[in-house]
Structures are given as structure tokens and as C-alpha cells.
Amino acid sequence: MLGVKEKFDVPAKLCPKSFDKNGYLVLSLSHVVGWMANQIEEKAKEVTNVTIDLFTGFSAHKVAIENERVVGVAVTENATSEDDYVYGKFTAFGDKGFISRDVVDHYKLRDCPQIWSVGVKEVWQVEENYEGKVWHTLGFPLLEGTFGGGFVYGMKDNKLTIGMVISLNSKDPNMNPQLKLQEYKKHPWIQKLLKGGKLLKYGAALLPEGGYYSLPKKFQVPGALLLGDALGVLDVKNLAGIDRGLECGYIAAEVMYDALLKNDTSDEALAPYQKRLEESFVVKDLYKNRYFRYAFIENDKLLREYLPDIAHSIDKSNAWIGGMKVFFKHPLGATKDGFRSLGLIEGKFDIGPISYQHDYKYIDPGFVAPKYDEPPYDKSTIYSRADAVFYSATKYHEGNQHIDEFNADVCVKCISTYEALNKTTPCVADCTAEVHRIDIVDEIKKHGMSLENCVHCRTCEMICPEVNLRVKPTEQGSGPNFSGL
Ligand SMILES: Cc1cc2nc3c(=O)[nH]c(=O)nc-3n(C[C@H](O)[C@H](O)[C@H](O)COP(=O)(O)OP(=O)(O)OC[C@H]3O[C@@H](n4cnc5c(N)ncnc54)[C@H](O)[C@@H]3O)c2cc1C
Ligand code: SF4
Ligand code: SF4
Numbered sequence: 001m002l003g004v005k006e007k008f009d010v011p012a013k014l015c016p017k018s019f020d021k022n023g024y025l026v027l028s029l030s031h032v033v034g035w036m037a038n039q040i041e042e043k044a045k046e047v048t049n050v051t052i053d054l055f056t057g058f059s060a061h062k063v064a065i066e067n068e069r070v071v072g073v074a075v076t077e078n079a080t081s082e083d084d085y086v087y088g089k090f091t092a093f094g095d096k097g098f099i100s101r102d103v104v105d106h107y108k109l110r111d112c113p114q115i116w117s118v119g120v121k122e123v124w125q126v127e128e129n130y131e132g133k134v135w136h137t138l139g140f141p142l143l144e145g146t147f148g149g150g151f152v153y154g155m156k157d158n159k160l161t162i163g164m165v166i167s168l169n170s171k172d173p174n175m176n177p178q179l180k181l182q183e184y185k186k187h188p189w190i191q192k193l194l195k196g197g198k199l200l201k202y203g204a205a206l207l208p209e210g211g212y213y214s215l216p217k218k219f220q221v222p223g224a225l226l227l228g229d230a231l232g233v234l235d236v237k238n239l240a241g242i243d244r245g246l247e248c249g250y251i252a253a254e255v256m257y258d259a260l261l262k263n264d265t266s267d268e269a270l271a272p273y274q275k276r277l278e279e280s281f282v283v284k285d286l287y288k289n290r291y292f293r294y295a296f297i298e299n300d301k302l303l304r305e306y307l308p309d310i311a312h313s314i315d316k317s318n319a320w321i322g323g324m325k326v327f328f329k330h331p332l333g334a335t336k337d338g339f340r341s342l343g344l345i346e347g348k349f350d351i352g353p354i355s356y357q358h359d360y361k362y363i364d365p366g367f368v369a370p371k372y373d374e375p376p377y378d379k380s381t382i383y384s385r386a387d388a389v390f391y392s393a394t395k396y397h398e399g400n401q402h403i404d405e406f407n408a409d410v411c412v413k414c415i416s417t418y419e420a421l422n423k424t425t426p427c428v429a430d431c432t433a434e435v436h437r438i439d440i441v442d443e444i445k446k447h448g449m450s451l452e453n454c455v456h457c458r459t460c461e462m463i464c465p466e467v468n469l470r471v472k473p474t475e476q477g478s479g480p481n482f483s484g485l
Contacts, residue, residue, distance in 0.1 A: 001137070001138050001139045001310065001311065001314060002137050002138070002139040002140040002150070002187055002189070002311065002314070003139065003140060003311045003312060003313070003314030003315035003316075004140050004143075004187075004311070004312070004315055004372050004373070004374075004375060005187075005188055005315050005375045006188075006314045006315050007137075007187070007189045007314070008314045008318060016237070016238075018237070018238040018239075018240070019136065019239075021134065026131075026132060026134065026153045026154065026155055026161075028155070028161075028484055028485060029242060029485075030482050030483045030484060030485055031483075031484070034483075037054055037056075040052055040054075041054070055075075056477075057476065057477035058075045058477075059075070059098075059473035059474060059475060060073035060074070060075060060086075060093075060095070060099055060473065061073070061074045061075065061076060061077050061079065061099065061472070061473055061475075062074035062079060062099065062102075063091075063093075063099055063102045063103055063106070063224075064085055064087070065106060068222060069222040069223040069267070070091050070103065070221060070222065070223035070224035071087055071088075071091075071223060072085055072086050072087035072088050072091055073085065073086055073091060073099070076475070077472070077473075077475055089223075089260065089265050090223060090224065090225070090256045090259070090260075090265070090269075090270065091223060091224040092224070092225055092226075092227055092249075092252050092256070093224060093225070093226050093227065093230045094226075094227035094228050094229070094230050094245070094248075094249075095230055095473070096205070096206050096208070096229045096230065096458065097114075097206075097229075097230065097458065098458075098471070098472065098473045099473060100226055100230035103221060103224060103226065104216055104226075107218070107221045109216035109217050109218055109221070110214065110216050110217070111217070111355075112210065112213045112214050112353075112354075112355045112356055113210070113214065113356055113357065113358045114208050114209075114210045114214045114232050114356075115167070115168070115169050115208075115209050115210045115214065115293070115356045115358075115359055116167075116168045116206045116207065116208055116209060116359055116458075116462050117147070117148060117165050117166055117167040117168060117206070117207045117209050117236075118165070118166055118168060118177050118204055118205070118206055118207070118432060118457055118459045119163055119164070119165045119166075119204065119205050119206075119207055120163055120164055120166070120177045120178055120180070120181045120202075120203075120204045120432055121161060121162070121163030121164075121181075121201075121202070121203055121204070121485060122161070122162050122163065122181065122185075122199055122200075122201065122202050122383075122388075122391070123155075123159055123160070123161050123162075123199075123200045123201040123202075123484060123485060124159065124160045124161075124162060124194060124197045124198065124199055124200060125157075125158060125159060125160075125197055125198045125200055126158050126159070126160045126193060126194060126195070126196065126197035127158070127195060127196040127197065128158065128193075129154070129158050130152075130154025130158075130160055130193070131154050131155065131156050131158075132154055133152075133153075133154035134151070134152070134153050134154070135150075135151065135152040136149060136150070136151050136239070137149055137150040137151070137152075138307065139307060139310070139311035139314070140183075140184070140187055140311055141180050141183035141184050141186075141187075142164075142166065142180065142303075142307075143307070143308040143311055143312075143370060143372065144171075144172060144304070144308075144369040144370055145170075145171060145172075145300055145303045145304035146166060146167055146170040146171070146172065146175060146303065147166075147167040147169070147170075147293070147296050147297075147303060148164060148165050148166035148167050149164065149165060150162075150163065150164045150165075150184050151163050151164070151165070152190070152193065159200070160193060160194075160197070161485075162181070162184070162185065162190065162193075162194075163181065164177065164180055164181050164184055165207060166180060167209060167359075168206075168359040168430075168459060168462045168463055169297070169356075169357075169359045169362040170362065170363070171362060171363060171364040171367045172363075172364075172367045172369055173363045173364070173365055173367060173418065173423060173425075173426045173429065173430075173463075173465075174369075174423050174424060174426070174429035174430070175429065175430055176429050176430055177204070177430060177432055177459065178204070178385050178388060178432050178433075179385075182382045182383065183374075185377075185381055185382060186374060186375060186377040186382065187375065188375050188377075191375075191377050191378060191381065194378075194381045195378075197381070199381075199383065199391055200391065200484070201391050201392070201393075201484050201485050202383070202388040202389070202391035202392045202455075203392050203455055203480055203482055203485040204392075204432035204433075204455050204457040204459070205457055205482075206229075206457055206458050206459065206462070207229070207234055207236075207241060208229050208232040208234050209234070209236045209293050210232060210293065210356055211232070211234075211235065211236060211286050211289060211290055211292070211293055212283070212286040212287050212289075212290035213290060213294075213353055213354050213355065213356070214232050214356065215231065215232055215233070215283070215286070216231065216232070218274060219231055219273055219274040219277060220270035220271065220273050220274060222267040223265070224270075225252050225255075225256075225270050225273050227245060227248040227249055227252055228241070228244065228245030228248050228249070229241060229245065231248060233245070233247075233248060233277075233282050233283070233286060235285050235286055235289060236289070236292060236293055237289040237292040237293075237345075238285065238289070240285075244282045247277070247280060247281070247282050248277065248282065251273060251276045251277055251280070252273055255270055255272050255273045255276070256270070258272070288347050289347060290347065290354075291344035291345070291347060291349075291351065291354065292344070292345050292347075294344065294354050294356075295340075295341045295344035295345045296341075297356070298341075298344070299337055299340070299341050301333075301337060302337065302341055306334065306337075308370070309325055309329070313325060358462075358467075359462045359463060360426070360462065360463050360464060360465045360467070363426060363463065363465055365417065365418065365421055365423070365465075366421060384434075385431070385432070385433060385434045386434040386453070388433070389433045389434055389453045389455065392433070392455045392480040392481065393480065393481035394433070394452065394453060394454065394455060394479060394480045394481075395478060395479070395481070396451065396452050396454075396474065396478040396479070397475060397476045397478050400451055400452070400474065400475070400478055401451065402451060402454065402456075402471065402472045402473070402474045402475070402478070403435075403449060403451060403454065403460070403469060403470065403471050403472065404469065404470045404472065405447060405449070405468060405469055406468050406469070406470070407466075407468055408446060408447065410466045410468050411425070411446065411447035411466075411468060412444060412445065412446055412447075414447075414465065414466055414468075415438055415445045415446070415447065416445065419445070424438070425438070425447070426460075426463045426464060426465060427447070427460040427463070427464055427469065428447075430459055430460065430463050431459065431460050432455055432457050432459055433453045433454055433455045434450060434453045435449050435450050435451060435453050435454045435460070436448075436449055436460060437449070437450065454471075454479075454480075455480045456471065456474065456479045456480055458471045
């Protein structure tokens with residue numbers, strides 16, 4: 001638990017069991033995926049009549065649907081001829097919504113919207129070796145009520161991964177996740193870890209947080225199925241998405257293989273996929289933890305009042321005194337809230353189905369974030385958004401247009417609304433890179449974009465209050481370089 005200046009180590013006994021990862025490895029997913037690609041290509045060489053093609057530089061741009069069946073994807077943005085498509089008996093979608101949302105929308109699969117958080121992350125080369133050490137933190141700098149936390153992972157070769165996962169259903173229209181990460185790094189404990197260090201990489205990506213009630217009604221549709229984050233199986237309580245994504249992959253592969261052996265490509269051929277996932281730990285855990293995220297939405301005092309009280313008490317005395325203060329300040333309220341919220345967090349009650357709103361609907365344009373005195377810090381460890389982009393090694397082809405703005409007039413109105421409140425628009429404030437900007441054209445303030453800076457996280461799309469943006473897949477292998485993140 002972090003106060004603004006001090007930290008409090010929560011006793012291991014009080015940490016959820018799922019956090020006990022003694023003996024596990026800390027790995028960069030980008031390396032794991034590269035390793036898996038080599039393994040599968042080598043394996044294929046041993047099997048006659050099997051060819052594995054991995055087209056890593058190609059994005060799927062559009063879902064091809066014929067007679068209500070998914071038949072493949074377009075692999076160019078403006079597909080005009082058959083050569084622009086890849087067809088398959090089955091298509092598996094595992095992208096974080098870039099095009100899988102079109103499958104979800106076309107077949108009306110989701111009644112309860114998905115809610116998202118954004119993970120912002122830096123990799124540092126540091127003086128000391130922290131290999132294998134993992135810290136998860138609550139509190140500073142999220143003391144204004146937004147759900148989320150920080151993490152520090154010690155990697156080999158004196159590398160340190162530092163990041164924050166921050167929910168996008170924040171009330172604050174100017175929440176700015178990249179700035180929050182910089183504030184996090186100003187904490188004296190992290191400053192000490194970074195001493196003499198050098199920034200190597202920066203990146204950002206979304207995580208689906210809705211869990212059980214945001215799952216699509218069907219995990220498969222005729223000719224296609226949804227995997228991992230596209231399906232939304234990340235278990236936010238257990239901080240686990242990778243193993244769930246892998247499990248989807250294993251089961252999907254077996255189901256598709258069985259269907260192909262039987263030469264069965266009927267609409268029902270993929271039905272065992274959902275059934276097997278529902279019987280696996282993937283959906284069972286989601287069900288068990290179905291109210292975890294909701295508990296913090298239902299009662300915003302947990303993060304807006306109680307957590308800051310405890311965090312500030314860490315700076316003054318200790319967390320236990322903060323806990324007592326919360327109790328004495330609101331004797332009845334805190335007991336009632338604690339009972340109800342802990343019950344939901346631990347899955348002890350059943351309150352029936354719940355529903356979320358889209359992330360942007362939680363924004364309160366007039367929200368005022370509390371201020372606190374910053375601890376002293378080494379300025380060379382802090383990076384502006386524009387400078388951080390350099391470390392994500394983005395590279396785009398000429399003429400790249402991967403974000404659509406649907407209506408420029410809507411933006412003009414949005415800019416003036418937020419300016420009247422002494423704020424900037426959510427897209428400008430919350431972009432994890434330096435993409436969205438306000439230009440003055442003919443004396444009118446208009447929305448503009450420097451797309452070459454985009455780290456391709458989709459945050460802006462989720463928090464635009466007017467649903468006026470769409471972040472599309474990039475072309476020709478363009479985009480940030482996630483390798484090593
Ligand atoms: C900062 C951060 C920290 C995390 N930490 C952990 C952790 O410690 N443990 C854990 O279990 N989980 C963690 N997660 C969650 C975990 O990374 C995800 O749940 C998991 O990677 C989901 O796997 P996936 O295969 O569904 O999607 P992804 O890993 O997102 O893979 C999707 C792939 O599809 C590609 N793609 C996207 N669009 C297209 C397209 N149109 N055409 C072709 N390819 C496309 C992408 O480039 C990507 O390679 C973390 C997430 C973040 C953001
Ligand atoms: S893109 Fe959305 S958030 Fe940005 S200015 Fe336009 S309407 Fe506002
Ligand atoms: S423009 Fe949107 S997708 Fe690109 S980095 Fe900014 S928030 Fe992420």
C-alpha cells in the first residue's frame with residue numbers, strides 16, 4: 001500500500017491466495033509468443049502434409065460475412081478484390097476488439113457492455129538486480145477514486161518493469177494514464193529502485209475488466225469463435241489473462257480440429273467450445289469473482305474515501321491507524337460498507353445479474369481531482385508523453401490513417417464544453433501517447449491527430465464521450481514495437 005511518500009507492506013497472510021506466485025517465472029509475453037511461434041514452426045516440419053503460415057506483418061481489417069457465416073477476413077484496409085481476403089473454414093478472433101467487436105456487434109452477442117482498463121508500462125535498465133521480485137501496489141497515485149494499481153516486476157539482466165493498470169470508467173475526464181505512471185515513479189520507494197537507471201521501453205494496452213457478466217451470450221458464431229481478451233475472460237481479481245487466453249486457444253484448437261476431422265463445418269460445429277470453456281476454470285473463476293469489479297462501482301466510497309484515508313495515514317503513522325480512522329469516522333457506514341463490499345469481492349452473496357455502462361458514461365465533466373504535495377524526485381526519471389513515445393518505437397507507413405474521427409463538428413462542441421470547465425477533452429487528456437491535439441483553424445478550435453505517435457491502445461475510443469472515434473488495425477506491420485514489453 002502506498003501513501004504519497006511512504007509504503008506499507010501488507011502482511012502475506014492478508015494477501016489473496018491467488019497472489020502467491022512463489023516459484024513462478026517473470027516473463028515478457030512478447031518473448032513467449034516469439035518462442036511459441038518458433039516451436040510451432042519446428043513441430044510442423046515433423047508432420048507430413050502440414051503447413052503453418054504465420055503472417056505476423058498482416059492485420060485482419062474486416063470480418064468477411066457471407067450468408068450470416070464468417071468466412072474469413074480482409075487483410076488490406078480497403079479490400080476491393082478477392083486477393084485482399086484470407087478465407088478459412090473457421091476463423092478465430094483474438095484481437096482486443098479491433099475487429100472482433102464487429103463479430104460481437106453483428107451477432108448482437110453482448111447485452112452488458114465490456115468495461116476496460118489501460119495498462120501503461122515502462123521497462124528500465126537499473127543498477128541493482130531484482131530478478132524474480134514482484135510488487136503489486138494500491139493507493140498512490142490513484143487517490144481520487146479510480147480503480148487500479150501499480151506493479152513492479154524484476155526481470156533478468158537488471159531489468160525492471162514498472163507499470164499501472166487503470167480503469168477507464170474513471171469519473172475524471174482528464175485522468176491521463178501516462179502522467180499517472182510518472183506520478184507513480186515519483187514515489188520515493190520507486191525512485192530508489194530506479195536510481196542510476198535508464199528507460200528502455202514504453203507501451204500501453206487495454207485489458208477487459210467486466211468479467212462474467214460482460215461475456216458474450218455466445219462464444220462462437222457460424223464459422224468463427226472468440227478467444228482471450230476478445231472474449232473477455234481475463235480474471236481481474238486474480239490478475240490473470242494470459243493463462244485464460246491460452247486455455248481458450250487450446251480448447252478452440254481441439255474443437256476446430258475435431259470438427260474438421262468430421263468434415264463438419266455446420267453452424268453447430270463449434271458449439272462444444274463454449275460448453276468446454278464453461279466447464280473449465282476459465283468461466284468458473286469468472287463466475288466466482290463475478291461481483292469483484294462491481295463492488296468498487298456500487299460503492300465508490302471504497303476508493304474515493306476509505307482508500308485515500310488509509311493511504312494518507314501511511315505517510316503519517318501506519319495503515320492500521322488509517323483503517324481505524326476510517327472506522328471511527330464512519331462507524332456504521334464503514335461496517336455496513338465493509339460487510340457488503342467484502343461479501344461481493346469474496347463472492348459470498350448472490351445479487352443476481354449486474355450490468356455495466358460503457359466506460360465513457362462514467363465520466364463526470366465537472367470532476368475535480370484532489371491535490372497533494374509531491375515528494376522530491378529525480379527529474380531525469382520522468383518522461384513527458386511526447387518523449388515516452390520515442391521509447392515505444394512506433395513506426396507508421398506514409399499515408400497511415402488508422403483512427404477514424406466520425407464528425408468534426410461534434411469535436412468542436414466537445415472542446416468548447418470542456419474548455420468552459422477549465423479542462424481539456426478526454427481524448428487529448430487521456431491519450432497514452434501524444435496523438436490527440438487541439439488545433440486552431442480559422443479561429444475555431446478543432447480536434448487534430450498526430451497518428452504517427454499512436455501506441456495503439458484504444459483508450460481514446462473507450463473514453464470519447466461522444467463515441468466519435470474508432471481505432472482500426474494498422475497496415476503493413478505499422479505501429480508500436482511491443483517486443484520486450
Ligand atoms: C500492462 C499489462 C500487464 C498485464 N499483466 C498480466 C500478468 O501479469 N498476468 C496475466 O496473466 N495477464 C496480464 N495481462 C493481461 C494479458 O496480457 C492479456 O489478458 C492477454 O495477453 C490476452 O491474450 P490474447 O491472446 O487474448 O490477446 P493479446 O495478448 O492482446 O494478443 C492479441 C494479438 O493479436 C494481434 N492483433 C490485434 N489486432 C489484430 C488484427 N486486426 N489482425 C491481426 N492481429 C491482430 C495483436 O498484435 C496481438 O499480438 C496484462 C495486460 C497488460 C496490458
Ligand atoms: S474525439 Fe471525442 S473526446 Fe475527442 S474532441 Fe472529439 S468528441 Fe471530444
Ligand atoms: S490515439 Fe488512442 S489508441 Fe493511439 S495511443 Fe492515443 S489513446 Fe491509444
